[in-house]
Amino acid sequence: MKGIVTILEVMLTGVILILAFLHFFPQYSVKTEWDSVLLSVKVRDTLNTIDRLNKTYEFATNNVSFDNFMNNIFYPEMTEGVLIWWKEVDGPEEINLTDYRVPYFTEGHKESMVDVVNISNTYYNYTFTLGLGYPY
Amino acid sequence: MSELKGQLTLEYLISFVVFIGLVVYIYLLYSKNIPSFVQEVEKEEVRSKVYQLSELLINDPGEPDDWDVNPPIERIGLSDQNTNKPNLISKSKIDKLNNTFDCSVDAEYDELQDLFALNRQFSINISDIDQTNGQRTELFVCMPRPGRIRRTGIESKVTRITAYNDSGDIKLAEVIVKVW
Numbered sequence: 001m002k003g004i005v006t007i008l009e010v011m012l013t014g015v016i017l018i019l020a021f022l023h024f025f026p027q028y029s030v031k032t033e034w035d036s037v038l039l040s041v042k043v044r045d046t047l048n049t050i051d052r053l054n055k056t057y058e059f060a061t062n063n064v065s066f067d068n069f070m071n072n073i074f075y076p077e078m079t080e081g082v083l084i085w086w087k088e089v090d091g092p093e094e095i096n097l098t099d100y101r102v103p104y105f106t107e108g109h110k111e112s113m114v115d116v117v118n119i120s121n122t123y124y125n126y127t128f129t130l131g132l133g134y135p136y
Numbered sequence: 137m138s139e140l141k142g143q144l145t146l147e148y149l150i151s152f153v154v155f156i157g158l159v160v161y162i163y164l165l166y167s168k169n170i171p172s173f174v175q176e177v178e179k180e181e182v183r184s185k186v187y188q189l190s191e192l193l194i195n196d197p198g199e200p201d202d203w204d205v206n207p208p209i210e211r212i213g214l215s216d217q218n219t220n221k222p223n224l225i226s227k228s229k230i231d232k233l234n235n236t237f238d239c240s241v242d243a244e245y246d247e248l249q250d251l252f253a254l255n256r257q258f259s260i261n262i263s264d265i266d267q268t269n270g271q272r273t274e275l276f277v278c279m280p281r282p283g284r285i286r287r288t289g290i291e292s293k294v295t296r297i298t299a300y301n302d303s304g305d306i307k308l309a310e311v312i313v314k315v316w
Contacts, residue, residue, distance in 0.1 A: 003145055003146070003147025003148075004147070006147050006148060006151050007147055007150060007151050007154070009151070010151040010154050010155050011154070013155065014154065014155065014158040017158060017159075017162065018158070018162065021162050021166070025166060030172075030173075030176045032176075032179075032180070034183055038294065041187075041294075041296070042295075042297070045194075045223055045296050045297040045298065046297050048221075048222050048223035048298075048299075049223050049297050049298055049299045049308065052221065052223055052224045052298075052299035052306055053267075053299050053306055053308060054306070069267065071270065072265060072266070072267060072268075072269065072270030073265065073270070073297055073308075073310070075270060
């Protein structure tokens with residue numbers, strides 16, 4: 001019986017040792033925010049570029065023109081995956097902003113900018129928000 | 137001699153072997169993670185470098201800020217120093233880069249690598265994007281001569297969208313940077 005007890009003690013020590021290791025050194029896994037950061041960089045770049053090209057008002061009021069522009073930039077071969085986009089606009093009725101259906105996405109990022117447009121010698125403020133995301 | 141009998145019993149030996157076996161098993165379990173951990177650290181370093189390089193090209197005018205007309209070049213950046221806005225680069229600087237550095241020539245590629253303060257190989261591709269059909273036209277391409285490419289197994293790529301100023305005409309471009 002004496003020897004059996006020793007073996008049981010060793011087994012018990014082993015189990016405690018394994019549990020202690022698992023507690024103090026949890027299973028190794030690498031978490032990276034790289035994809036998420038790249039997505040936010042893409043959104044910021046695209047929004048800035050739209051502003052540099054003076055297309056903000058055009059895209060806020062014309063969905064076809066906005067879709068063409070985004071299609072030309074983010075085609076699947078370029079993005080190495082499928083990206084979806086949407087816009088949100090908010091402003092006075094006088095400037096004819098057009099709504100856009102927000103698609104389903106699993107992960108997305110959006111950024112907004114405030115722009116001013118002069119229509120019939122009246123200045124109007126509006127918000128243009130651009131969103132990019134992954135559908136799955 | 138008889139009092140030393142049974143000091144090293146069979147059970148003790150089995151216990152000892154089981155214990156050592158467990159310690160070795162745990163050591164192996166954790167040590168197999170070390171190579172992938174080192175690789176992940178390297179990947180993070182490459183990602184950080186590729187992002188820094190793309191940021192330098194898009195949003196930094198360089199030193200001097202008009203290096204395209206006022207050499208010598210201390211640091212390369214393509215941002216248009218006249219407007220100093222994010223995501224607006226200068227066609228004049230792209231042209232100067234194109235005319236000054238032929239990356240298929242080893243010495244010129246190395247000089248560019250020094251100017252970017254990179255200790256890894258890289259490639260840069262700047263293309264104009266036709267806004268009507270999305271067609272890309274290359275404005276500047278830099279990558280090492282095929283025989284000189286050293287693949288490390290770790291490569292990171294960033295694609296940046298930007299506008300560029302072509303003598304007052306604002307156009308659309310894409311900058312693809314890779315580091316490995």
